[in-house]
Amino acid sequence: MDGYQTQTFHAFMGIPYAKPPLGPLRFKSPQKKPKWNDIYDATNLKAVCIKKLVIPAPVIQGEEDCLYLNVYRPSRRHELLPVMVYIHGGGFFSGSAGPAMTGPEYFMDTETVILVTMSYRLGALGFLSTGDINMPGNYGLKDQELALKWVRDNIAYFDGDRNRVTLFGHGAGAVATHLHLLNPYSKHLFHSVITMSGTANVPFGITKNPSAQARQTAELCGIPHAESISLAELTEALREIDVITLINASDGLKEWDVYPLINYRPVVEPPGILESIVSADPEKLIREAKYEKRPWLLGTVPQEGAVRFVNILENTRLLNEFNNRFNYLFEQMMEWPNRFTPSERKDKTESVVVEYLEGVYFLNNGTKQGFMDVSISRLIIYGFIPYPFFTSTAAFYPVFLNSMVHIIMYSYYLVAAVADKKVIRALTPVKKSITVIQMVQFFFILLQAVIQSIRCGVPKVVFTYFVIVVGLMFYGFYDFYNNSYKKSQRRKSLTSEK
Numbered sequence: 001m002d003g004y005q006t007q008t009f010h011a012f013m014g015i016p017y018a019k020p021p022l023g024p025l026r027f028k029s030p031q032k033k034p035k036w037n038d039i040y041d042a043t044n045l046k047a048v049c050i051k052k053l054v055i056p057a058p059v060i061q062g063e064e065d066c067l068y069l070n071v072y073r074p075s076r077r078h079e080l081l082p083v084m085v086y087i088h089g090g091g092f093f094s095g096s097a098g099p100a101m102t103g104p105e106y107f108m109d110t111e112t113v114i115l116v117t118m119s120y121r122l123g124a125l126g127f128l129s130t131g132d133i134n135m136p137g138n139y140g141l142k143d144q145e146l147a148l149k150w151v152r153d154n155i156a157y158f159d160g161d162r163n164r165v166t167l168f169g170h171g172a173g174a175v176a177t178h179l180h181l182l183n184p185y186s187k188h189l190f191h192s193v194i195t196m197s198g199t200a201n202v203p204f205g206i207t208k209n210p211s212a213q214a215r216q217t218a219e220l221c222g223i224p225h226a227e228s229i230s231l232a233e234l235t236e237a238l239r240e241i242d243v244i245t246l247i248n249a250s251d252g253l254k255e256w257d258v259y260p261l262i263n264y265r266p267v268v269e270p271p272g273i274l275e276s277i278v279s280a281d282p283e284k285l286i287r288e289a290k291y292e293k294r295p296w297l298l299g300t301v302p303q304e305g306a307v308r309f310v311n312i313l314e315n316t317r318l319l320n321e322f323n324n325r326f327n328y329l330f331e332q333m334m335e336w337p338n339r340f341t342p343s344e345r346k347d348k349t350e351s352v353v354v355e356y357l358e359g360v361y362f363l364n365n366g367t368k369q370g371f372m373d374v375s376i377s378r379l380i381i382y383g384f385i386p387y388p389f390f391t392s393t394a395a396f397y398p399v400f401l402n403s404m405v406h407i408i409m410y411s412y413y414l415v416a417a418v419a420d421k422k423v424i425r426a427l428t429p430v431k432k433s434i435t436v437i438q439m440v441q442f443f444f445i446l447l448q449a450v451i452q453s454i455r456c457g458v459p460k461v462v463f464t465y466f467v468i469v470v471g472l473m474f475y476g477f478y479d480f481y482n483n484s485y486k487k488s489q490r491r492k493s494l495t496s497e498k
Contacts, residue, residue: 089171174198203335299402
């Protein structure tokens, strides 16, 4: 293939790493592809895993036979190169490992790394579960694990170093990456991780009641007595369902329009599953810290919520419907943990509306930016902020936080707004005061640096960071106090208007 700054690089496309998950292999862990003795044609792309796109318009793409991976390497190599294995995002229901969406060109321009991208089962095929041994679930995650084992066993033939493997992903791919990190059995499959815009403990990470969802899916597929037959019978019946019917069944799980976007998610697997990836709730796994610690880089990018919110903000019908049911739909989008009571969810949602929408229970030009900001804050609160606490009390390994602020030409919200200037105006970041979430994020970044410096025995550096932390905290709390005062005045005026 042609690179951006290099002339060409080697691309090995559509390499099978598992048997096709068809017929009796549907809703089962992937089986390793047997070796072959003849020459395999790796010059053509394979179909993506079957999926249903819902934004901007519903369309089904791909095939059920899809467990293939791609390997990219520089044309010039003088030694074994480190390997980067990428898990694509897409909410566990979409995305692609193909070069059109996850191109290798920038990586290959460095001529210093080998890149591997993989396809894995999506939607119901990858994440439907009965919550027991009949259909334990997480097949998409198990596809990824088998691909990692393929890399371990075969990457040396491509001049890759199996002892220097970095696993990375974004969005749902980042959630999956973190779940693999938390899995003790992944110990020798990779050696460092990068998670972009996602961690295992994000709100959309786990399906809470998989057996009920499996029965509802079966009913939507037209399986007789889906609500009463045994889970074993349910599983066998779902294996016989036409794949298009199964994919379309997800439409019946939507509460409003295409929301929730993510219906089928990873699950906590039942005890006794030998190949289990998620053996307990991710928050519990993080606290127990029984997994192999490895260097970890995690971060966010601007406008994390674009994919979720642009469709609502710029569709008049959806915007009106959302505003008519604002209290209910906004709370549903927050996806508070099940441990919260209804009153706690209501109180916390109200706090979010006050903090980000200045107490306005309505989407308009003045609240659009705050609506977008809610998404990034959800990610930080659930995923990023708690982690330094857990790692500092468990066992240390380098953990780095970053926040990318540069908006590239082809970022999602600019592409979505290509012919609509008002979308760009609505979503372009504006100068505003530091928020408490940003303040806490900066604090933990600096705290991590302080702790690492203490471990290295550098007292002057520790003192310098201490001064910076105190200064930032003082400024942040002062600014936050002023912000809170202004918002309280705003709430008073809203109350008086009512």
